[in-house]
């Protein structure tokens with residue numbers, strides 16, 4: 001059963017290197033400037049156990065089986081839902097998560113080519129699963145993204161994958177956006193930062209109006 005949410009739950013998605021990190025603090029500051037309490041977190045991670053899982057997933061040097069990777073993503077997610085997301089929403093916070101469930105579809109189904117049904121069954125097992133009120137999907141041309149990833153001097157395990165891997169992720173994100181266009185709003189990060197920020201403001205304002213919060 002879906003959890004009831006007194007607060008709001010916003011998630012941010014996109015490929016590695018798309019520029020998502022640049023906009024996270026702006027989003028949090030903007031929501032706070034409107035008088036709301038915010039709580040920023042991330043996946044994998046966000047709890048003590050989750051951050052240990054993140055280290056295993058991204059910075060260990062042993063090859064990880066793709067199903068192990070999937071389970072670890074979900075183990076981290078369960079801890080985050082139970083120990084952070086639900087308690088904070090119950091305290092009327094606007095919770096902002098850098099990645100959530102759409103990343104599993106994009107990376108594990110798209111990138112790793114795991115059957116979608118496996119993700120669906122894991123979601124059904126989650127204790128207190130909840131759908132985000134809004135997901136902002138940051139997007140840019142795949143070649144620009146891939147070039148940025150490759151330029152990075154400290155690539156993690158997933159960032160070492162090839163162009164085809166990222167291309168598959170991009171198509172799954174695009175399909176998810178088309179199927180859930182009410183929830184997932186897409187923003188291009190190819191334009192200058194002011195243009196991206198004004199689009200973010202438009203999307204957040206629209207959410208606050210829809211939820212009768214302004």
Ligand code: TYD
Pocket residue numbers: 015016017021043044073098099100101103104105107108158159
């Ligand atoms: P990311 O959030 O991009 O961190 P940073 O901005 O510090 O590089 O890194 C998380 C990585 O984990 C990213 O490559 C996507 C991946 N991931 C999955 O493969 N599946 C998931 O379910 C989640 C949440 C993340």
